[in-house]
Amino acid sequence: MLNLLKRKKQATEELNDAPAPQVGFFARLKTGLAKTRANFATGITNIILGKKTLDHDLIENIETQLLTADVGIEATQQLIEVLTQKLARKELADPAAVLQALQNEMRAILKPCEIPLTISTNSMPFVILVVGINGSGKTTTIGKIAHYFKAQNKKVLLAAGDTFRAAAIEQLQIWGERNQIPVIAQQPGADTAAVIYDALESAKTRNIDMLLADTAGRLHTQAHLMEELKKVKRVMAKLEPTAPHETLLILDASIGQNALTQALQFHQSIGISGIALTKLDGTAKGGIIFAIAKQLKVPIRFMGIGEEMDDLRPFIANDFVSALFETSANGETP
Secondary structure (H helix, E strand, O other): OHHHHHHHHHHHHHHHHOOOOOOOHHHHHHHHOHHHHHHHHHHHHHHHHOOOOOOHHHHHHHHHHHHHOOOOHHHHHHHHHHHHHHHHOOOOOOHHHHHHHHHHHHHHHHHHHOOOOOOOOOOOOEEEEEEOOOOOOHHHHHHHHHHHHHOOOOOEEEEOOOOOOHHHHHHHHHHHHHHOOOEEOOOOOOOHHHHHHHHHHHHHHOOOOEEEEOOOOOOOOOHHHHHHHHHHHHHHHHHOOOOOOEEEEEEEHHHOHHHHHHHHHHHHHHOOOEEEEEOHHHOOOOOHHHHHHHHHOOOEEEEEOOOOOOOEEEOOHHHHHHHHOOOOOOOOOO
């Protein structure tokens, strides 16, 4: 009898100690977008579903809500034009149809930017130059991207090119240890281009699949630091003419319209080929993604919705809009 009680107690303790079931990424995305939903989607939903008549006032109210939610002028104009035309053609029978049409057009704005980052086997190592301002989550995002591709059995190498901040070097080394990925680093203050050149040379020697190169944070208005990034590209090209194969801009979603300004000026200065939008879970300004997609038309490679290693995932337009409006993963209202 005592042995039976002991076994029951042990089983209960093991059950209590068992890890909690993993929450799916779509559910985590819905949770992560809670602040944006409260500021943006819920307001629009209430405006639309609260109207008994579909008229000009409804369109004006929707337009105001979109503009105040950082959706941007160009994206807002597109959304409003589509709704106005559908109303004029009497294609929208009720408020629910208006809401569905709005969501569909939002997906249409984002869909062209849904281009996942794929590693070409023709370019080995595949070099990703990571840029952005201080505080955007650049180094942390590098660690998460490294984890993502290592899970796909890619051999990854990190380059600690942010030599301006000693903490950045240490932070990247910690991410390297967590992911069991080697990091090429030099002393603080070392020449960034030299560090990344050494890392590229090492990646070639080790038959690495992907090199992720960190760089010092800089404001988009600092012309001399933009020139430094151009120098990094020139130096890499001496060793690998096609490098970098991706220039990835890390954008902090919480700064709203400033993120769009940064993206436009980085793109104009050095040419970016992809964007990772971070900190979506900590902001009510997630609507900025529509402005970025509409004006830049640059692939949005990743979206970040939390601090965990798996909280950075490839951007999927349908999932984003569905999570924003708390519909199901296939875009249908539950």
